[in-house]
Amino acid sequence: MTVVRSRGSDQIQTYVEPAIRALLDRLDPGNRLVAAYQLGYCDADGSPAASQGKGLRPALALLSARATGAEPDAGVPAAVAVELAHTFSLLHDDVMDGDTERRHRPTAWTVFGVGPAILAGDALIGLAYEALVEVPGGNPAALRLAQDVRALIAGQMADLSFEKRDDVTLEECLTMVGNKTAALLSGSCALGALVCGGPPGLVDGLSRFGHHLGLAFQLVDDVLGIWGDPRRTGKPVGSDLRARKRSIPVVRALTGGDAAGEALAELYRSPAALTDEDVARASGLVEASGAREWTQQRAWQETELARAELEALDLPDDVRAGLADVADFIPGRDH
Template identity: 80%
Template sequence: MTIARSRSADQIQTTHVEPAIRALLDRLDPGNRLVGGYQLGYWNADESPADCQGKGLRPALALLSARAAGATPEAGVPAAAAVELAHNFSLLHDDVMDGDTERRHRPTAWTVFGVGPAILAGDALIGLAYEALAEVPGGRPAAQRLAVDVRALVAGQAADLSFERRDDVTLDECLRMAADKTGALLASSCALGAVLYGGPPGLIDGLSRFGRHLGLAFQLVDDLLGIWGAPQRTGKPVGSDLRARKRTVPVVLAVTGGDRAGRSLAELYRSPAPLTDDDVVRASALIEAAGARERTEQWAWQEAERARAELDALDLPDDVRGEFLDIATFITGRDH
């Protein structure tokens, strides 16, 4: 499944957003530029050209955000570049912390260049994100907005890490973590173009709420794909979240449900031995038997509906509204 976007939006991403990001990368020292460009999928470790970019979801939302405020899509390019850089900053650090060895169907940056270079490249990318916004006349509010949302993202990641050392994580805690870890940057993506263009506060806040709900739906679907997603589609090993004993929403729903399947899953998670392939298969079956897969799917759909309700309350051009809705549909129906 791909994101339904207008041809002009795709052209702007290709002709404006990617060149803007590449120009920002060229400001970096050679080492951080190499790792950063590898992470973004622009080139391989030997600097030969590559085509391994992500879905382009966040830049697309930022471009739409500018259009929602009455600007041309090009006016949203600095916001689009900033959110894509911020996203990849988080992925670089996330892969190191989780020990993930594969992303987008190729080795993660830390496995290729080392832990230290991957962390430093992430730091470099978030710095470039703020530069992209600060250099736009009147861009300070947008830079401040991104800073607040990145702070929430970091808090969500910190909570996610802390959950790995606990067996008493509640559903409310898990949902707050997901809303911060994923929802904050999607909220920023949905609002930042309008902030940069000086859109009215009501529009900006409504777009931000839309992005928050969309982000939680995105994370819930991601939780499902982390257990049942096909590796050839997700670019990650099968059951990777279960091997890492991640306290994702389906897992927490299962272990707090009070039934036999949930208790068996909790016992499996407490086992000190590394989980085998058979353990991963059993864990996914227990989550499903507890009804947690279906409940997570329903929750993702409900959050997408809440996002649509926020959008319905806003005065938007029909084509902009339609493209926002297309992205919301993609998020809840994606397989990667």
């Protein structure tokens, strides 16, 4: 378990995981196996395994529900929906990026094939909507999730388009992140309150808190994608650089107008596959440009903006503490 789950892990294990497993039982055997593998519930042969996810999004959804004064289990449909939507995105993302490892295990598409991984993702997003529309008055939450997933997909499309361009701006990159990552985190902070009929001011404030949190999360993720310890991240060292991704530190370096950025641009334009030496050199160039420090500082700034939104909300003390725990965790996380 991670720090994120420390305050709400019991509730996730007690309420959310059983609800997800019950929804998975609605699927045909093939999709159920791939989905359960992706969620960490089983190995490729179907034998039980320990879940390895951070539990960040469902924890936020449960806290969002409790922000309205509801009981912990009232937010379960929202928590289930955001976790299934997130898992849907990871299944598709791994296929598109060609990633072969996630959370220290082979990615689902390398185990079961591209087609089954895509179909399992499709099945999970369908279950996410089922979880919400089956709640009395759950249509506003389902609509919000649909909007967040649409933004996520737009962000993913932009991310893919960046791979074919060498003129990506930092503003474009930040907008992409706001869609691809921050939209669903913002939704995670709003959906619980929506399911429980929370007032618009509370929902909007939680949503803004989650948006800033999501930006900070991705900024840190981009740093870890270059300098993270594979033993903690579950991904090969320098994986983003090897794939020539236009992550935020890379785009900040490429647009900085200094010698390090120009050298990095030349390396990225090379038609040959990047060697381990090339990846190490690229990492050094990004750092020399000041982009690593800039990205880390921007993550702290977004976290402070999230904390300011939190301070402006009238919340139960334990809910405020739980949300603050998440804000404290994100800028310093190492996985």
